[in-house]
Amino acid sequence: xxxxxxxxxxxxxxxxxxxxxxxxxxxxxxxxxxxxxxxxxxxxxxxxxxxxxxxxxxxxxxxxxxxxxxxxxxxxxxxxxxxxxxxxxxxxxxxxxxxxxxxxxxxxxxxxxxxxxxxxxxxxxxxxxxxxxxxxxxxxxxxxxxxxxxxxxxxxxxxxxxxxxxxxxxxxxxxxxxxxxxxxxxxxxxxxxxxxxxxxxxxxxxxxxxxxxxxxxxxxxxxxxxxxxxxxxxxxxxxxxxxxxxxxxxxxxxxxxxxxxxxxxxxxxxxxxxxxxxxxxxxxxxxxxxxxxxxxxxxxxxxxxxxxx
Numbered sequence: 001x002x003x004x005x006x007x008x009x010x011x012x013x014x015x016x017x018x019x020x021x022x023x024x025x026x027x028x029x030x031x032x033x034x035x036x037x038x039x040x041x042x043x044x045x046x047x048x049x050x051x052x053x054x055x056x057x058x059x060x061x062x063x064x065x066x067x068x069x070x071x072x073x074x075x076x077x078x079x080x081x082x083x084x085x086x087x088x089x090x091x092x093x094x095x096x097x098x099x100x101x102x103x104x105x106x107x108x109x110x111x112x113x114x115x116x117x118x119x120x121x122x123x124x125x126x127x128x129x130x131x132x133x134x135x136x137x138x139x140x141x142x143x144x145x146x147x148x149x150x151x152x153x154x155x156x157x158x159x160x161x162x163x164x165x166x167x168x169x170x171x172x173x174x175x176x177x178x179x180x181x182x183x184x185x186x187x188x189x190x191x192x193x194x195x196x197x198x199x200x201x202x203x204x205x206x207x208x209x210x211x212x213x214x215x216x217x218x219x220x221x222x223x224x225x226x227x228x229x230x231x232x233x234x235x236x237x238x239x240x241x242x243x244x245x246x247x248x249x250x251x252x253x254x255x256x257x258x259x260x261x262x263x264x265x266x267x268x269x270x271x272x273x274x275x276x277x278x279x280x281x282x283x284x285x286x287x288x289x290x291x292x293x294x295x296x297x298x299x300x301x302x303x304x305x306x307x308x309x
Contacts, residue, residue: 010036
């Protein structure tokens with residue numbers, strides 16, 4: 001998507017800085033689109049941390065979200081904007097962010113440079129404290145920075161900062177949502193939503209299912225799932241689904257998959273990408289991947305599970 005928002009953006013928050021002055025992360029306490037409020041001040045924080053890092057208040061401004069990010073603080077502001085729902089996936093420029101984000105150990109004492117974990121652990125042991133490493137990654141868990149209203153997340157470690165979860169979304173224990181990806185309405189997420197993937201209102205991503213992203217393998221196609229769709233348990237897609245589609249349990253549909261149409265013609269699944277009212281399944285007698293038009297509903301989401309209250 002080339003038509004990024006051209007809005008300016010701003011934020012004030014607390015940055016973690018290592019001994020060399022490099023920014024490890026930023027938690028924004030205030031942020032928004034447009035010009036920063038007059039007189040905006042950073043939080044009054046300037047304290048050392050027991051891991052050898054320090055915390056300090058900062059203010060960040062971005063002239064245009066259509067331009068590429070310039071540094072770590074810029075990236076963190078954009079990830080917060082996504083998770084706070086100021087913007088939706090693919091609406092802002094995130095080019096080059098991997099080169100701007102440090103690889104941190106995410107610990108019970110905050111981020112620590114991955115190469116300095118041993119020294120931080122020893123220092124804490126000397127004072128009778130224990131360093132617990134939750135992950136080593138460029139992205140922290142979203143819920144440590146942003147807790148969106150009206151959502152349920154069973155395992156917060158499986159939703160990265162920069163995910164966009166609409167009100168009414170439930171992410172179960174094995175569900176995963178990457179950055180610049182997520183939901184636009186009530187959704188059940190028991191499978192994997194990879195980077196860049198967007199799921200429409202009323203759709204269910206079944207247990208063990210997977211939606212292919214574009215981070216690896218040279219893929220350029222942005223995958224999306226429309227409204228009122230069901231991706232069955234252990235199923236997967238590498239094409240987009242339109243509205244009211246079903247992929248049966250255990251069925252994997254990639255762009256190059258050969259699919260049999262009702263009239264017997266065989267086409268590549270890519271030709272069906274984004275089309276509404278389709279049902280994909282694997283014929284258990286022939287082993288062929290088949291598709292047919294569908295009507296009605298697959299049962300819909302349990303409304304009680306997705307109330308925003």
